[in-house]
Every structure is written in C-alpha cells, then in structure tokens.
Amino acid sequence: xxxxxxxxxxxxxxxxLTTSFIGKEIHIFDxxxxxxxxxxxxxxxxxxxxxxxxxxxQTKGKGRLxxxxxxxxxxxxxxxxxxxxxxxxxxxxxxxxxxAIAVVKAIKDAANLDANIKWPNDVLINNKKIAGILSEMDxxxxxxxxAVIGIGINVNLxxxxxxxxxxxxxxxxxxxxxxxxxRINLICRVLENLEEWYNLxxxxxxxxxxxxxxxxxxxxxxxxxxxxGNSLIEGRAVDIDVNGALLIKDRNGVIQRVLSGDxxx
Numbered sequence: 001x002x003x004x005x006x007x008x009x010x011x012x013x014x015x016x017l018t019t020s021f022i023g024k025e026i027h028i029f030d031x032x033x034x035x036x037x038x039x040x041x042x043x044x045x046x047x048x049x050x051x052x053x054x055x056x057x058q059t060k061g062k063g064r065l066x067x068x069x070x071x072x073x074x075x076x077x078x079x080x081x082x083x084x085x086x087x088x089x090x091x092x093x094x095x096x097x098x099x100a101i102a103v104v105k106a107i108k109d110a111a112n113l114d115a116n117i118k119w120p121n122d123v124l125i126n127n128k129k130i131a132g133i134l135s136e137m138d139x140x141x142x143x144x145x146x147a148v149i150g151i152g153i154n155v156n157l158x159x160x161x162x163x164x165x166x167x168x169x170x171x172x173x174x175x176x177x178x179x180x181x182x183r184i185n186l187i188c189r190v191l192e193n194l195e196e197w198y199n200l201x202x203x204x205x206x207x208x209x210x211x212x213x214x215x216x217x218x219x220x221x222x223x224x225x226x227x228x229g230n231s232l233i234e235g236r237a238v239d240i241d242v243n244g245a246l247l248i249k250d251r252n253g254v255i256q257r258v259l260s261g262d263x264x265x
Contacts, residue, residue: 002126006074006156006183008054009161017186021050022081022195029053031073033060036136036150043138043146049084052191057144062071072161076172077153077183081194084146085202089139092147093244096121096135097213098201099149102193103131104216107153109193110186111177119246119263123153127218128171130154151190155181206242214240220261224248228261234253 010026017023025048032038032055039053057073082096103123104115107130115125123131134150154172162170173181201209214220219237226233226248235250245259 008184008187012184013054013187016185017191018188019050019195022198023050023191024048025051028051029055029123031055031057031059034058034150035078035080036134036148039082039148039150040136040138043082043148047082048050049082049146050097050195051082052082053082054078054187068241072157075156075158075161076157077151077187077190079187079190080148080150081191082146082148083198085144085198087144089137089142090145091206091241092135092144093120094201094206094209095147095198096133097151097209097244099133099135099151099194099198100195101197101209101212102190102216103133103153103214104149105193106186106189107131107173111173111179111181113173113176115216116218117213117216119217120123120238120244120260124218125171125173125176129169130173130176149194152188153186155183155186210240210242210244219246225264226258226261227264228258233258233261 008028010028013026035053035055035058055078056089058078082224095160100117100123100133104117107115115123115130118124121133121195122129131151131153135147137147138145154170156174157172159175202248220239222237224237233248235248235256237246238249239247241247248256248258250256
C-alpha cells in the first residue's frame with residue numbers, strides 16, 4: 001500500500017517542478033497497462049511535447065526487446081514523457097542517453113548516490129540495475145513525429161520484495177541509501193534534468209551528450225560480450241558513435257558497430 005503522504009498527485013508534482021515545458025500536462029493513473037502505451041496513444045491524438053504520464057503500478061510494464069518491467073504498486077517510479085524533437089530517426093538512441101544522464105543526476109540530487117550507465121539503457125548502482133529507459137518513436141520519412149521516453153526507477157523497493165531471480169541483478173534507492181525516498185521530489189528532479197539536457201541536445205547537437213554519457217558509462221573500456229539478434233559479439237568496448245551505437249574491437253582488431261543488444265559483461 002502507498003502511504004498517504006507518498007501518493008503521486010498532479011498538484012504535488014507541479015508544486016515542486018521548475019520546468020518550462022516538461023510536466024505542464026501530467027496524467028496520473030493508479031494502475032495502467034504501460035505508461036509508454038498510454039503516452040503513445042495520446043501523442044497520436046495530439047498531446048503536446050512535454051506531456052508526462054505516470055502510474056503507481058503497471059500490469060504490462062515494458063522493457064527493451066519485448067521484455068516486461070517489474071512494476072509493484074506504490075514504491076517505484078513509472079513515467080513516460082512525450083517529446084517532439086527535430087531529429088532524424090537514426091538519433092533516437094541519443095534520447096535514451098539524454099534520459100539516462102537525467103536519471104543519474106536526479107538520483108544524485110535526491111539521494112546523494114552515485115549511479116552509472118550501462119549501454120544502452122540501464123542505470124546501475126554497485127553494478128546492480130536501479131533504473132531502465134525505453135525510447136520509442138513514431139517516424140515518417142526518417143523524421144521523428146514524436147518520441148516517448150519511458151523511465152522506470154526502483155525507489156522504495158525493499159530487498160524482500162525483489163523477485164528471487166533478480167536479487168543479484170537489481171537494487172533500489174532505498175536499499176542503497178538505507179532510507180525512504182520522497183518520490184515526488186525525485187520525479188521533479190528527473191523531469192528538470194531531462195528538460196535541461198534535452199534542451200542542450202536540441203541546441204548544440206550530439207557532442208555534449210555523448211561526452212557526458214561517456215563520463216558516466218561503465219561499458220566503455222571493458223571487455224564485453226554483446227548479444228545482438230542472433231549474433232554474439234566479443235571484444236573491447238572502445239567507444240560509441242554519433243548515433244549511439246557501441247563500437248567493439250574484436251580479437252582480430254576489427255571494429256564492430258552494434259546499434260542494439262544486451263551487454264552480458
């Protein structure tokens with residue numbers, strides 16, 4: 001059960017939000033199938049850029065590659081933001097990078113914890129996943145009509161409530177900080193950082209985003225195995241390119257470009 005003083009409300013969020021456009025329109029649900037699904041629906045119906053969809057719980061929370069996102073009620077953050085960037089569809093991964101930077105900075109602001117980023121969309125603390133990001137888009141003729149950024153953050157989840165199969169892979173801000181976190185404050189920090197870095201991306205292009213992302217990333221410089229479709233690619237992760245693809249130098253010294261996949265180590 002969600003405590004009365006921790007219930008997500010539009011008024012509570014707007015009272016602490018200092019953004020200029022993200023969060024001017026907010027939809028909050030007690031239970032929904034997926035915040036990303038609803039955001040896509042209302043974006044197609046004309047919802048404006050910056051519209052935020054939040055839920056206390058999701059019945060069909062979405063992760064990457066068709067996976068589900070563990071979504072218990074009243075303890076975490078499940079939100080989606082509609083954006084209308086003027087970018088080619090090949091740059092959609094960079095919106096994931098923008099969002100990951102925003103989440104890392106928000107966790108630092110709200111809980112004084114240092115988080116890192118694992119390519120392409122995971123936020124980690126002590127090598128355990130604390131947040132994930134799912135970027136989806138509606139594009140026509142290589143132009144993005146709108147993008148939906150889905151962000152899931154494990155906030156006040158207790159260790160006893162993490163499924164057994166995820167205990168060595170997942171954590172929460174409460175577990176790492178040993179304190180209960182004000183979810184509304186964290187939501188406001190996420191949205192404010194997202195707007196700041198999104199505006200920087202729109203204004204200056206990819207370079208600042210890639211530079212900051214690389215400073216926070218744990219993937220670059222490591223030996224990795226990446227499952228990409230039916231291919232297993234092994235080597236040293238040496239860089240990312242301007243579209244957010246991971247560049248891996250294999251054992252033959254050849255650079256392999258991976259646009260999507262799972263980093264297994």
